[in-house]
Amino acid sequence: MNIKILCAISAAFFFISGCDNNGKSEPEKNNDPAELDVYLKKIKSELVYVKGGEFLMGDYGEEYGPENLPYDSNKDSKPLHKVQLSNYSISRFKTNNNLFGFYLSYTGVRRNKIEMGPTTKKRWDTLNNNPDTPAHVDWSEANKYCTWLADVTKLPFSLPTEAQWEFAARNRGEYVIAPTDNGTIDIVDQKGINVTTADDREQFAEENHTQLGTLSPMPGNFRAPNPLGIYDMAGNGYEWMKDWYDPDYYKKSPIKDPQGPEKPVFKDYQGNFTKVTRSQDFSGPGRGLTVVRHFKDPDNNGRIPADKTVRCAVNSSVPVK
Numbered sequence: 001m002n003i004k005i006l007c008a009i010s011a012a013f014f015f016i017s018g019c020d021n022n023g024k025s026e027p028e029k030n031n032d033p034a035e036l037d038v039y040l041k042k043i044k045s046e047l048v049y050v051k052g053g054e055f056l057m058g059d060y061g062e063e064y065g066p067e068n069l070p071y072d073s074n075k076d077s078k079p080l081h082k083v084q085l086s087n088y089s090i091s092r093f094k095t096n097n098n099l100f101g102f103y104l105s106y107t108g109v110r111r112n113k114i115e116m117g118p119t120t121k122k123r124w125d126t127l128n129n130n131p132d133t134p135a136h137v138d139w140s141e142a143n144k145y146c147t148w149l150a151d152v153t154k155l156p157f158s159l160p161t162e163a164q165w166e167f168a169a170r171n172r173g174e175y176v177i178a179p180t181d182n183g184t185i186d187i188v189d190q191k192g193i194n195v196t197t198a199d200d201r202e203q204f205a206e207e208n209h210t211q212l213g214t215l216s217p218m219p220g221n222f223r224a225p226n227p228l229g230i231y232d233m234a235g236n237g238y239e240w241m242k243d244w245y246d247p248d249y250y251k252k253s254p255i256k257d258p259q260g261p262e263k264p265v266f267k268d269y270q271g272n273f274t275k276v277t278r279s280q281d282f283s284g285p286g287r288g289l290t291v292v293r294h295f296k297d298p299d300n301n302g303r304i305p306a307d308k309t310v311r312c313a314v315n316s317s318v319p320v321k
Helices: 003-017 033-045 097-107 118-129 139-153 162-169 198-207
Strands: 047-050 053-057 081-085 088-091 237-244 275-280 294-296
Touching: 033 047, 033 097, 033 139, 047 162, 053 162, 081 162, 088 162, 097 118, 097 139, 139 237, 162 237, 162 275, 237 294
Parallel strands: none
Antiparallel strands: 047 088, 053 081, 237 275, 275 294
């Protein structure tokens, strides 16, 4: 990474942490075309091309699992249904604080306003301060970021659909339940082999002199990628999907490139319409499975999105160069 882009995280920190909401001065926008060029080359270099195809989406456990039992107790991952996807690319990593910070600094975009007390503010600042850990965003911030990449690259960047996410997590639709290097979650003596555990996160927090403890996010390349070369799909933050959430969507999903409901359908217990998230806040046994769906308020109920992340996709039939 160009040193100028790496250093941009310090200037952009004011944008990331939301300091402008507390009356502090904002950094000037960074509109250096040369730095943007280096930045976009890095973004493109971290895309994984996924050749499309047909697969059975959803909880395949009863029909194709080794024990013929469902993996997911929730009904929204059923029925198993045929999906055909076009070719696309998806980011190798969740977008980290360094990359998101450069975007904020370059565009002058402000973080969505969040009211927070001193303790929450300290935690929020700490979450945003490590350049190598995922940026934490609500849905509109995630969507704006991918849309900005589309604008500046002239490529069809967007948030991934949940069908695209699951297809990639399952190595192009194989019957794989954990999006790891070997399709399982391996933990030995409380230490993760291919995922991170509470012990790993606590140790990382101590080494980086933070108070986040077992709630600490981790660098995206801390563990090995899945066979497609995609990292961090089993945890380290829920990932926002393009789709509105509908618990019954699988009963009526189109076969070709499903995009989710055309309009909001399902409300959470607080009365907010919800978007789909995939992955998991933290990895561990039985967590971050490839077929499990989650739903979240896109505005995060006005709280800090401490466990929500973004990974963009490119809806192009050819690899991005």
